Amino acid sequence: MTATSTALNTRTSTPGALFSTLSVPIAIVALLVVGAIISPSFLTVSNLVNVLNANAAVGLVALGMTFVAVCGGLADLSVPANVAMGALVTLGAQSFAGPFAAAGLGLLVATVGGVVNGLLIGYLRINPIIATLGTGAVLLGLSQQLIGGGIVYGEPSALADFVKGSFLGIPVMVWILAVAALILTPVLSRTAFGRWNLAVGGNYEAAEASAVPVRFTKAGAFVLTGLLAGLCGVLLALSNGQARPIIGTGYEFVAITAVVIGGTSLFGGSGSVLRTVGGVIITALIGNLIILGGLPTQATGLVTGAIVVVAVGIDVYFRRKGGRE
Amino acid sequence: MTEAHHIALRMTHISKSFPGVKALQDVELEVRAGEVHAIVGENGAGKSTLMKILAGFYQPDEGEIEVDGERVGHWTPREAIDRGIGMIYQELNLVPDLTVAENISLGGMPRRGLFVDYAAVTQRAKDVLGELHADIDPATRLGNLSISQQQLVEIAKVMADKPSIVVFDEPTSSLGERETRVLFSVIDRMRRSGIAVIYISHRLQEVMEIGDRVTVLRDGRHIETRDVAGVTPDHMVRLMVGRDLNEMFPKLDLEPGERVLAVRGISREGQFADVTLDVREREIVGLAGLVGSGRTEVARAIFGLDPIDAGEIQLRGEVVSVRNARKGRSAGIALVPEDRKGQGIIPGLSVRENFTLPVIQRIAQGMFIFARRERAVVRSLVDRLKVNPPQIERPLNAFSGGNQQKVVLGKWLLAKPDLLILDEPTRGVDVGAKADIHEIIGEFARDGGGVLMISSELPELLAVCDRIFVLHEGILVDEIARADATEEGVMRSATGQVAA
Amino acid sequence: MRRLDLRATGRTAVRYRLLVLLVIVAIFGSITIVDFFSVDTLQSVLNRATVVGFLALGLTPVLIAGQIDLSIGSILSMAGITTIALQPVIGNVPAALAGLGVGVLIGAVNAAIVVVFKISSLVATLATLLIFASLALLLTDSQPVSSTDPIFGIPLTGDLLAVFTPRSALFVAAAILMFVWLRFTPSGRNLYAVGSNAAAAKSAGIRSNAYIVATFLISGLFAGAAGVLQSLSTATGSPVAGAVMLIPAITAVVIGGTRLEGGRGSSLATLGGVVALGALTMMFEFNGVPAYTQAIYTGVLLIVLITLDRLVSGDGRPTSRTLRRARVESPTPRGIQEEA
Secondary structure (H helix, E strand, O other): OHHHHHHHOOOOOOHHHHHHHHHHHHHHHHHHHHHHHHOOOOOOHHHHHHHHHHHHHHHHHHHHHHHHHHOOOOOOOOHHHHHHHHHHHHHHOHHHHHHHHHHHHHHHHHHHHHHHHHHHHHHOOOOHHHHHHHHHHHHHHHHHHHOOOOOEEOOOOHHHHHHHOEEOOEEHHHHHHHHHHHHHHHHHHHEHHHHHHHHHHHOHHHHHHOOOOHHHHHHHHHHHHHHHHHHHHHHHHHHHOEEOHHHHOOHHHHHHHHHHHHOOOOOOOOOOHHHHHHHHHHHHHHHHHHHHOOOOOOHHHHHHHHHHHHHHHHHHHHHHHHHHO | OOOOOOEEEEEEEEEEEEOOEEEEEEEEEEEEOOOEEEEEOOOOOOHHHHHHHHHOOOOOOEEEEEEOOEEEOOOOHHHHHHOOEEEEOOOOOOOOOOEHHHHHOOOOOOEEOOEEOHHHHHHHHHHHHHHOOOOOOOOOEHHHOOHHHHHHHHHHHHHHOOOOEEEEEOOOOOOOHHHHHHHHHHHHHHHHOOOEEEEEOOOHHHHHHHOOEEEEEEOOEEEEEEEHHHOOHHHHHHHHHOOOHHHOOOOOOOOOOOEEEEEEEEEEOOOEEEEEEEEEOOEEEEEEEOOOOOHHHHHHHHHOOOOOOEEEEEEOOEEEOOOOHHHHHHOOEEEEOOOHHHHHOOOOOEHHHHHOHHHHHHHOEOOEOOHHHHHHHHHHHHHHHOOOOOOOOOEHHHOOHHHHHHHHHHHHHHOOOOEEEEEOOOOOOOHHHHHHHHHHHHHHHHOOOEEEEEOOOHHHHHHHOOEEEEEEOOEEEEEEEHHHOOHHHHHHHHOOOOOO | OHHHHHHHHHHHHHHOHHHHHHHHHHHHHHHHOOOOOOHHHHHHHHHHHHHHHHHHHHHHHHHHOOOOOOOHHHHHHHHHHHHHHHHHHHOHHHHHHHHHHHHHHHHHHHHHHHHOOOOOHHHHHHHHHHHHHHHHHHHHOOOOEEOOOOOOOHHHHOOEOOOEOHHHHHHHHHHHHHHHHHHHOHHHHHHHHHHHOHHHHHHOOOOHHHHHHHHHHHHHHHHHHHHHHHHHHHOEEOOOOOHHHHHHHHHHHHHHOOOOOOOOOOHHHHHHHHHHHHHHHHHHHHOOOOHHHHHHHHHHHHHHHHHHHHHHOOOOOOOOOOOOOOOOOOOOOOOOOOOO
16 A cells, blocks of 8 residues: 555545545546446447547656646646647658657757756746746747748658557557656656655755755756657657647647646645546546547537546645645 | 732633644633733643634634623634734734835725825834834835844734734744844833733743743643742743753763864855854854844855855865755755744655655665665654654644654754754754754764754753854854853853953 | 946846837837837737737736636637627627626636635636637637627727727726726735735735635636627637737736736736737737747747846745745634644
């Protein structure tokens, strides 16, 4: 029990904490049940695999956003720009660099975006919302200028085939998300860097006075998110074979929603990557249920937003009750 | 002089329970107009609960409250204020971004039609500040004032409502000697104008000085109420705790060893200049001075949290350049900060996580933190420090101030520093934890470490330190050995009257 | 010694950043464009800036109170489509009022989530941003709605006192009224208290919750006004009109100097920021700079301004309120030291 509670970063002693730990799995089960009732084609392997596949790329971003939230960085709103950059460079540079190098270059550019965020927010202590809004606008504008506002096509390549393929019946993209989650979960819960993130988000000044490298930690969270956003863009570009600058639109909200629904507070000090994975699954299932239920796709945002309110509201309620004692 | 005492406040048979704990049981309190009535007691004794009931935040389960002879039923905080109860808390209740005058009239600004009547607001502020002999410009932005000036504004704010009962909760914990004098003269003026003053403090010397009567609470019960004239601090402590005062500060006799810290001529513009001091092994060196004399700044600079403009710092003979806390820690220095809540604890993290924070890289093997190893390290420390209750997974904000301070101290002990700098290590800590903390400090010194201790409580410094350096306005003015140290002597140097 | 001078000049430059920015824009503008300094230009700038201006203006009290409202773009869209869609049903003026009403309604939803459910305004308005953006798309089936009476909105952008148009006059009037409220009325001063030290405000008997509700209603109303004005002027109700306006609105507020931490801010400063941004945009457009390049410049401007601000006002050592929003009241008292 202690291992999971450390990974989930919860105290399993109070009923509120218990709810907090169980709410994510319960929600997933509930959604599966509802889905099975709504549509016969829901609870099939192919549908569920599709759902995971469609959300794997954005799930990567959500993993990074977890660190941002935990260290008290609020949110990284430059994600769409980083995704776009990653995607456009990956395809655009293929002609002169080859697919692998181009993908690497895409990752690099997006990571540089993350580094800029990290410098502004971690070292210059600028408000993350403003900073990432600014860098996002700049980066997105740059990406649009690069390709003159059009669309980039990619060449067929072994790399693209690999990304589009499957392994043991599960799409490669899903594998990548799983591997990333497997690596990042213990990074947050069991490494010094992870502990630093929790400390920085819990009380910045006390962390600093406790010899924690606060600026590096906060910067690191944003660099990580930039990298993951870039990876998301690279994967999307390769699997679609084409990319436009708007490719990443709305991804920051999906990522933040996944983090919040998973139970991590945007104000930092607690949280876990595993929870975010749960949040990604929940968000993905909701989207799928809406489509299968015959509701228009626009309703997705509506339902997701409403669920965020409910989920966070319940969590706040229990936290207040528990904190009273 | 034996006029009938006018009873301003009477609380009788007050009982209050929370789930699982009986905070107050049949407590009596009677405060006369024109007296300073002190309330003392350990943490958990019930002082704050009693005051919360008075202020209207809690309703008592049983008992009655009479203000000026009139029974008071259930009331809200606002009603309490209207009825003449003024509360001055440790955390100042002021708005940094508004002016002094606006703060004083906050919540009830005089109007002219739809608009604020600024003439009246300024006048009101001037009047009440004048009564307090406070030389503060009402148009200043509050955040630009010093802490003690802000506290005066807080008092002015309360006084502007013309209260008949004023409660001070640990008012001197952020004040130095000079500001405390100012505060006491204000309280004295209040007393003479007929206000009933309730004074809650851990500082028994102050209680002796300013109090007329004192009530001792212990474990939610009323123990005794006496005239201050007929009581000694020792007696009070015994009533509060069941232990004698001189047990609190263990007198150590250790042979100092080699020099651990040598600070030569360090300066930082606007904070301190040309400070030279040293600390040896097995030595506890005190750093005394008024608030604002630069003690905390010197401490932070030695640790590396703030930079220095000139001078050098040597650890065990080697010059070190401490540019941040991490460098300070690697150099073998540790700092327990003055502001526990703001800089000491990570409230949401557990005791275990707080303990291991400075040395987490060392505890991790390679990249990973192994839970069992971490827990083992922490458990032994928790036992040694007598953290109560010894639940290492519980979040630190669920513990009392004294226990939190033990964790802050303990986390640095884990780092095995050569030099331990303590900034007000027992501020806001109850008597029992205080003694525990001093014991730990003593052990650390005995094991070969050097201690540099800042404290505004002179008796503490005098009892514990082998030498005391005195700062005055950023300049080191004196170095006093234990044998020659007296309270007056230290105070004289601290106020700048250096002996010829 | 030299360092000190730089700091002092830097500090002055940042404090008067608005002025500095306007001067820079004026210089560049007059170099690159003929007749930049004309009443026409001013009128144009003010007019174009009105919609974003109302958003930024409504945001200001929210920020002062220590909250944030990210949903203003979605409110704009909803108000716009409501107005246009209801024009044939209840008439032009009532439709406009309905648009305003929708703004206030969504503001009320925000207020309820923050005050009743006690969810932080960042999360709450992020959620409502999503919810109402989706709702707008849903109601219009992702298509813009055309007005049945396109002539009605035309006078809004006509001439008024040479330098104004009716809608920009409304905007400036609103900014002035808000300034008077914030600076000279008790409730305005109390608002600063709520954002600066919520606990102190509560102890003084100020009902912070009521104030927070009020700021969200104002933000909703103004965002609604922005939506109504925009849809009437373009004779179109677009479900995505507001989405792109969030960043310019926040940029304008930041240029004006209002902090995101609460306790500080001024509507006149926001007005100045809006005008500066509007002038900048106008100058770009006259020079044929495409929208995405404009975004780059605006983004860089935002970052440079905020960096300068940080560098000049010290190392940005945060106060304990930097990362928290003014807390919604709870019945537990604070102040007397919690003792276990």
